[in-house]
Amino acid sequence: MNGFFTIILQDLKLAIRNGGSTITLLTFYISIGVIMPIAIGPDKQLLAALSPSIVWIAALLSTLLGLERLFVADHEDGTLLVFTHADISMPAIALAKLVAHWLITALPLILATPILAVMLFMDWPTFTAIILALLLGSPALIALGGVGAAIAVTLKRGGVIAPILIMPLAIPVLIFGISATNSIAGPGASNAALLFLSAFSLLTLAFAPFAIALALRTAAE
Amino acid sequence: MTQTQTTPTKQPSWFSRLAHPGVYLSWSAHLVVPLIVLTIVTFGIGLWYAFFNSPPDYQMGETVRIMYIHVPNAWLSQMVYAIMAVSAVGSLVWRHPLADVSMKAAAPLGAAFTAVALFTGALWGRPTWGTFWEWDGRMTSTLILFLMYIGLVALWSTFNDQSKGARTIAVFTLVGAINIPIIKFSVDWWNTLHQPSIISTEGLSMPASIATPLLVMMLAFTLLFFTLHMVAMRSEILRRRANNLERRHIAQQMEAKQ
Numbered sequence: 362m363n364g365f366f367t368i369i370l371q372d373l374k375l376a377i378r379n380g381g382s383t384i385t386l387l388t389f390y391i392s393i394g395v396i397m398p399i400a401i402g403p404d405k406q407l408l409a410a411l412s413p414s415i416v417w418i419a420a421l422l423s424t425l426l427g428l429e430r431l432f433v434a435d436h437e438d439g440t441l442l443v444f445t446h447a448d449i450s451m452p453a454i455a456l457a458k459l460v461a462h463w464l465i466t467a468l469p470l471i472l473a474t475p476i477l478a479v480m481l482f483m484d485w486p487t488f489t490a491i492i493l494a495l496l497l498g499s500p501a502l503i504a505l506g507g508v509g510a511a512i513a514v515t516l517k518r519g520g521v522i523a524p525i526l527i528m529p530l531a532i533p534v535l536i537f538g539i540s541a542t543n544s545i546a547g548p549g550a551s552n553a554a555l556l557f558l559s560a561f562s563l564l565t566l567a568f569a570p571f572a573i574a575l576a577l578r579t580a581a582e
Numbered sequence: 583m584t585q586t587q588t589t590p591t592k593q594p595s596w597f598s599r600l601a602h603p604g605v606y607l608s609w610s611a612h613l614v615v616p617l618i619v620l621t622i623v624t625f626g627i628g629l630w631y632a633f634f635n636s637p638p639d640y641q642m643g644e645t646v647r648i649m650y651i652h653v654p655n656a657w658l659s660q661m662v663y664a665i666m667a668v669s670a671v672g673s674l675v676w677r678h679p680l681a682d683v684s685m686k687a688a689a690p691l692g693a694a695f696t697a698v699a700l701f702t703g704a705l706w707g708r709p710t711w712g713t714f715w716e717w718d719g720r721m722t723s724t725l726i727l728f729l730m731y732i733g734l735v736a737l738w739s740t741f742n743d744q745s746k747g748a749r750t751i752a753v754f755t756l757v758g759a760i761n762i763p764i765i766k767f768s769v770d771w772w773n774t775l776h777q778p779s780i781i782s783t784e785g786l787s788m789p790a791s792i793a794t795p796l797l798v799m800m801l802a803f804t805l806l807f808f809t810l811h812m813v814a815m816r817s818e819i820l821r822r823r824a825n826n827l828e829r830r831h832i833a834q835q836m837e838a839k840q
Binding site (some may be wrong): 415422505508511512513516517522525526528529530533536537540554557564568573575576579580582 | 730771
């Protein structure tokens with residue numbers, strides 16, 4: 362259990378000291394919020410109606426973009442090989458990497474969502490609903506993304522392939538996420554979609570570490 | 583290298599003997615031609631039924647005949663993924679080279695059958711529903727399945743070392759297999775949320791005159807898949823052997839130069 366938190370802490374330290382990548386990701390996230398109104402037009406009502414969808418698309422694309430580096434550095438400097446001989450099991454290491462990655466990429470995105478909310482004229486109930494839905498749905502995005510990153514880790518041309526593979530699998534997150542946001546904020550509130558979203562997150566978190574461990578072990582061979 | 587002592591190994595089971603790539607090549611060689619003949623004959627019967635011996639539908643008219651191509655392909659689009667998932671288990675659990683080959687050979691075939699299902703669906707939709715495309719639950723999930731096949735084909739092409747790639751791809755194939763029912767469910771949910779179902783593909787009460795050609799055509803397309811799959815597996819095994827020979831040849835040349 363000690364190693365589990367060590368890996369999380371180490372990844373957090375690396376992210377803080379290297380800085381860069383989280384800022385880049387946030388800039389990308391907010392840029393989508395900037396180009397969407399330019400593409401759609403500055404119509405307040407239209408933007409407000411589309412805002413949950415825009416935020417979810419921005420979150421999905423940013424998460425996929427952030428995937429690339431998840432395991433590549435560990436593969437290049439041989440850390441993966443060390444991991445295969447570690448005291449704690451490979452799935453536990455994979456879970457630790459996922460937790461760290463969520464803290465480095467997904468959490469800052471969720472914290473930056475108020476900026477998007479202002480730009481898209483989101484009303485207060487929608488805003489609280491989308492924060493809740495993002496909190497519950499982002500673990501699934503990170504977990505599925507981790508599988509994609511682990512599969513693409515040895516590939517020289519792996520940069521584009523992981524998002525292509527993960528996009529179809531992430532469709533349930535998108536559907537339940539947007540549906541949850543609309544159903545909480547809208548009239549006749551029901552939390553069925555939110556429950557499905559949580560269930561999907563829990564399910565992916567349960568099997569993703571094992572899939573990642575299998576892929577990483579093959580990569581380290 | 584010291585001589586390893588020969589341990590009394592237990593006799594391999596009939597299945598693992600048949601699944602040895604070399605043995606597979608020899609016994610499948612006898613099956614290819616009969617399978618091709620059987621496929622052609624079944625297609626002949628099926629097409630004859632479909633075009634000349636079945637009535638036009640009282641609502642859809644002659645366009646109902648598109649169904650005899652469309653439904654078998656839609657069925658194969660899912661069956662092929664199931665075969666890939668079973669092969670993926672074989673590849674991960676037993677590290678069996680034949681399972682790798684089966685998985686690799688099935689991916690482009692699945693993509694092709696799914697593409698034909700989508701294309702004929704669009705052709706069928708135009709005269710009956712008045713539109714080439716509708717974001718209907720079943721169509722959407724077939725389209726997503728098609729994207730997954732394309733992703734898998736692309737993934738195979740990025741790996742230089744095919745046997746190492748196989749295990750990684752098997753992981754993804756299984757993750758996809760777990761996800762497909764969830765995607766299907768979520769798409770149905772999304773569809774009912776966004777639009778009331780105006781189209782119903784249900785309720786095709788099927789008299790025997792239509793069911794017979796449909797079943798024969800499904801059998802024909804399934805046979806077509808097994809024929810193509812077998813041929814693709816054989817050529818994949820041979821391709822790997824040719825690559826190995828080439829590599830050995832180059833290595834020998836390099837040695838001779840030194």
